[in-house]
Amino acid sequence: MLELRNVSFQVDAEGKDKEIIRNISLTIPDRKLVVVTGPNGGGKSTLAKLIAGIEKPTEGHIFFNGEEITELGITERAQKGIAYAFQQPVRFKGIRVLDLIRIAAGKTLSISDACEYLSAVGMCARDYVDREVNASLSGGELKRIEIATVLARKAVLSVFDEPEAGIDLWSFRNLTEVFQQMREDIRESSILIISHQERILEIADEIIVLKDGQVEKQGTRNEVYPNLMINEKAAVCEGPFKMPAKGETEC
Amino acid sequence: MLKLDEIQKRLLREVADLHEVPEGAYNIRSNSASAGRQSTANIEIVSKEDVSGLEIRIKPGTKNESVHIPVVMTQSGLKEVVYNDFFIGEGADVVIIAGCGIDNCGNQDSQHDGIHRFYVGKNARIRYVEKHYGSGDGSGKRILNPGTEVYMEEGSYAEMEMVQIKGVDDTERTTTAELAAGSKLVVRERLMTHGEQRAISNYVVNLNGEGASADVVSRSVARDHSFQKFDAKIVGNAACHGHTECDSIIMDEGRILAVPALEANNVDAELVHEAAIGKIAGEQLIKLMSLGLTAAEAEEQIINGFLQ
Numbered sequence: 120m121l122e123l124r125n126v127s128f129q130v131d132a133e134g135k136d137k138e139i140i141r142n143i144s145l146t147i148p149d150r151k152l153v154v155v156t157g158p159n160g161g162g163k164s165t166l167a168k169l170i171a172g173i174e175k176p177t178e179g180h181i182f183f184n185g186e187e188i189t190e191l192g193i194t195e196r197a198q199k200g201i202a203y204a205f206q207q208p209v210r211f212k213g214i215r216v217l218d219l220i221r222i223a224a225g226k227t228l229s230i231s232d233a234c235e236y237l238s239a240v241g242m243c244a245r246d247y248v249d250r251e252v253n254a255s256l257s258g259g260e261l262k263r264i265e266i267a268t269v270l271a272r273k274a275v276l277s278v279f280d281e282p283e284a285g286i287d288l289w290s291f292r293n294l295t296e297v298f299q300q301m302r303e304d305i306r307e308s309s310i311l312i313i314s315h316q317e318r319i320l321e322i323a324d325e326i327i328v329l330k331d332g333q334v335e336k337q338g339t340r341n342e343v344y345p346n347l348m349i350n351e352k353a354a355v356c357e358g359p360f361k362m363p364a365k366g367e368t369e370c
Numbered sequence: 371m372l373k374l375d376e377i378q379k380r381l382l383r384e385v386a387d388l389h390e391v392p393e394g395a396y397n398i399r400s401n402s403a404s405a406g407r408q409s410t411a412n413i414e415i416v417s418k419e420d421v422s423g424l425e426i427r428i429k430p431g432t433k434n435e436s437v438h439i440p441v442v443m444t445q446s447g448l449k450e451v452v453y454n455d456f457f458i459g460e461g462a463d464v465v466i467i468a469g470c471g472i473d474n475c476g477n478q479d480s481q482h483d484g485i486h487r488f489y490v491g492k493n494a495r496i497r498y499v500e501k502h503y504g505s506g507d508g509s510g511k512r513i514l515n516p517g518t519e520v521y522m523e524e525g526s527y528a529e530m531e532m533v534q535i536k537g538v539d540d541t542e543r544t545t546t547a548e549l550a551a552g553s554k555l556v557v558r559e560r561l562m563t564h565g566e567q568r569a570i571s572n573y574v575v576n577l578n579g580e581g582a583s584a585d586v587v588s589r590s591v592a593r594d595h596s597f598q599k600f601d602a603k604i605v606g607n608a609a610c611h612g613h614t615e616c617d618s619i620i621m622d623e624g625r626i627l628a629v630p631a632l633e634a635n636n637v638d639a640e641l642v643h644e645a646a647i648g649k650i651a652g653e654q655l656i657k658l659m660s661l662g663l664t665a666a667e668a669e670e671q672i673i674n675g676f677l678q
Contacts, residue, residue: 171660193659202660209657212589212617213675222671223661251675268661 121147121170121276121309126179128165139165141332142179147276152302152310154323156347162332163313164206167280170311171203172196183276200275204282208265210253216264217248223271236267239300241293258285266297273305279312283319295322320344374405378442381471384503386440396438397424399452401445413437413464423453423485430459430491438467441484446476446510451483460491469501472512472538481513488519490526490553498530504537511539518545522553524579529556534569535677536562541569551579551608559588560677563596563624573602577610577639586614591673592624603631606639616645619676
């Protein structure tokens with residue numbers, strides 16, 4: 120279980136303090152798939168970075184399974200079981216897809232075991248394991264490899280920052296299946312997804328709406344989603360990814 | 371059977387991946403003397419008479435054979451210049467493994483200057499691997515100055531892998547190549563310098579014949595207070611393709627000077643150079659740390675991958 124208590128995050132913008140996250144308190148329970156949504160600039164990606172340890176809160180406390188992790192670095196949080204999928208995957212010269220998946224798994228996986236993670240994200244594994252994670256891969260391929268590395272971590276809490284962005288030529292159904300399968304495979308774990316995508320919102324157990332650095336709503340999907348469709352639709356549709364939801368084109 | 375001590379065996383493993391006496395033709399040079407030599411039906415190795423060094427003659431049409439000519443030095447204060455000439459017959463296809471390992475525990479400088487000349491016959495193919503390695507904690511320097519000259523006849527192909535990852539204090543590498551029509555030269559240089567080391571790499575590749583091509587790529591890492599200079603010039607004298615690339619990571623107080631140069635003397639010469647120097651990208655470290663590696667482990671992975 121992850122808990123944020125009165126967390127704030129400020130940056131210095133042109134000599135003025137700008138508050139990106141404003142006194143947020145929230146809980147990500149075990150065995151739940153939680154989707155954080157809301158308009159762009161609302162602080163969603165910053166929230167993910169605060170959880171992964173890439174940014175440190177300027178105020179407040181973060182607890183993971185009852186232990187305070189506010190001051191822990193990225194590595195220590197990863198070792199405690201927090202995984203984080205980048206919105207924009209990182210490229211590496213000379214590091215192969217197989218190397219990255221092995222690092223993620225924390226052990227020497229066989230090639231066929233590593234391939235399973237690639238197959239899970241819809242990649243023809245044999246074609247990719249020996250490829251370098253460099254600019255020769257398309258944005259969509261890198262994004263799927265990024266998701267595969269997080270699957271390989273088998274983490275207690277997996278955080279995905281806009282996993283749908285850049286996923287080209289790969290149906291959304293498959294992406295949502297990945298998350299549902301992950302939920303079944305890793306018991307006692309929780310998944311936090313930052314997303315604008317309605318199909319991802321539809322599989323959420325809980326939805327958090329973040330706006331202007333504050334939690335505007337938090338509740339079960341049934342509590343939040345119907346209202347979201349009415350009230351937040353415009354904001355959601357302003358997102359960078361505008362794939363229409365099932366049967367809808369007005370977005 | 372060869373008589374080599376443990377340090378010499380370790381050096382051989384580092385520079386030539388040799389655990390035992392190699393198969394095929396070989397000459398192992400240890401502290402300025404031949405510690406073992408074998409010629410084969412197709413590959414003849416003989417000592418030069420006028421200067422120190424070898425003549426390696428590979429018969430036309432020789433396929434799937436290899437030549438190992440590693441050098442190890444364990445005596446402090448030894449300085450030598452060695453001339454090795456390779457004559458690769460028409461249509462041959464061979465692998466040549468060179469390399470030099472110096473273990474210097476003394477306080478005098480040890481230096482090996484290996485001058486290698488390759489005469490690559492028509493339509494012949496060679497793969498040449500040269501690894502440098504230094505060890506020993508003496509105050510004497512480990513110095514290697516390789517000179518490589520490559521003369522490529524029509525339709526020939528040469529792939530040269532030059533690796534220097536550890537322990538060599540001072541290197542000045544000079545590589546020149548003359549390419550006839552339809553020949554192709556591929557160079558992959560990998561270099562890492564530490565401490566106060568200095569490494570200089572100069573290339574001049576002349577593309578003289580129609581359809582000649584060259585691809586010279588260097589990946590290097592400069593750490594601590596080390597200095598590197600990469601100076602690569604490709605000259606297009608005919609309708610040809612030339613590409614040179616220098617991609618470097620600097621760390622600590624390391625310094626790198628990259629001087630890529632192109633000279634086109636023919637309107638149909640197509641020449642490209644790329645050079646990039648920078649520190650390890652922060653996001654690369656963050657990604658690997660988010661997979662559970664420490665900052666130091668992440669750095670090591672990034673560098674190992676980069677120098678693969």
